[in-house]
Amino acid sequence: xxxxxxxxxxxxxxxxxxxxxxxxxxxxxxxxxxxxxxxxxxxxxxxxxxxxxxxxxxxxxxxxxxxxxxxxxxxxxxxxxxxxxxxxxxxxxxxxxxxxxxxxxxxxxxxxxxxxxxxxxxxxxxxxxxxxxxxxxxxxxxxxxxxxxxx
Amino acid sequence: xxxxxxxxxxxxxxxxxxxxxxxxxxxxxxxxxxxxxxxxxxxxxxxxxxxxxxxxxxxxxxxxxxxxxxxxxxx
Numbered sequence: 001x002x003x004x005x006x007x008x009x010x011x012x013x014x015x016x017x018x019x020x021x022x023x024x025x026x027x028x029x030x031x032x033x034x035x036x037x038x039x040x041x042x043x044x045x046x047x048x049x050x051x052x053x054x055x056x057x058x059x060x061x062x063x064x065x066x067x068x069x070x071x072x073x074x075x076x077x078x079x080x081x082x083x084x085x086x087x088x089x090x091x092x093x094x095x096x097x098x099x100x101x102x103x104x105x106x107x108x109x110x111x112x113x114x115x116x117x118x119x120x121x122x123x124x125x126x127x128x129x130x131x132x133x134x135x136x137x138x139x140x141x142x143x144x145x146x147x148x149x150x151x
Numbered sequence: 152x153x154x155x156x157x158x159x160x161x162x163x164x165x166x167x168x169x170x171x172x173x174x175x176x177x178x179x180x181x182x183x184x185x186x187x188x189x190x191x192x193x194x195x196x197x198x199x200x201x202x203x204x205x206x207x208x209x210x211x212x213x214x215x216x217x218x219x220x221x222x223x224x225x226x
Contacts, residue, residue, distance in 0.1 A: 002185040086182035087198050088189060147185075150194020 003083045010058040012140040019133045092146045100139030107131020156220045157196045164209045180204040
């Protein structure tokens with residue numbers, strides 16, 4: 001597994017955990033009957049902040065763990081990690097981004113549709129962040145798929 | 152998805168060039184070893200620029216490295 005694949009796998013795990021956390025919090029809010037604008041927007045802030053922090057920490061940790069694994073494998077003191085992106089990595093990243101944008105666009109449309117069909121605006125905002133995180137997950141899965149199957 | 156219609160002799164050419172490793176070829180043409188592996192397994196068709204760089208490393212014309220299977224295509 002290349003460095004890029006490891007990085008995508010870490011990102012995928014992180015976003016699945018974030019989505020899980022988000023869904024649990026939303027369900028808790030609905031059950032406790034405190035599904036209010038303040039709570040929903042606070043959760044938005046937490047999820048966006050968490051996504052940024054976890055992505056940065058995930059990338060740093062992937063670098064460190066890759067270097068340790070490489071050092072154990074080769075016995076070098078200063079192991080070289082192939083962390084640069086070549087044309088294949090860039091192409092896979094572009095295709096993954098395309099999938100992310102597609103899922104994101106469908107998500108925005110469906111979220112707005114709920115509002116148009118008479119649901120409260122909070123439902124739309126809750127769905128917007130749900131589809132945002134989901135789009136990232138689907139994009140990461142498509143990237144891993146392209147690495148495995150080729151194109 | 153899967154195998155492309157462009158096949159190549161990279162593995163054979165590496166063997167006849169002092170058993171050059173995938174890593175050595177990757178460093179010479181400026182890609183990762185994973186990309187060389189993907190090309191040898193015919194899971195990735197390189198850009199024209201990369202194809203020329205590979206041919207240059209082996210010192211052979213492009214069509215000795217890569218070939219295109221036109222299948223049932225008509226002109």
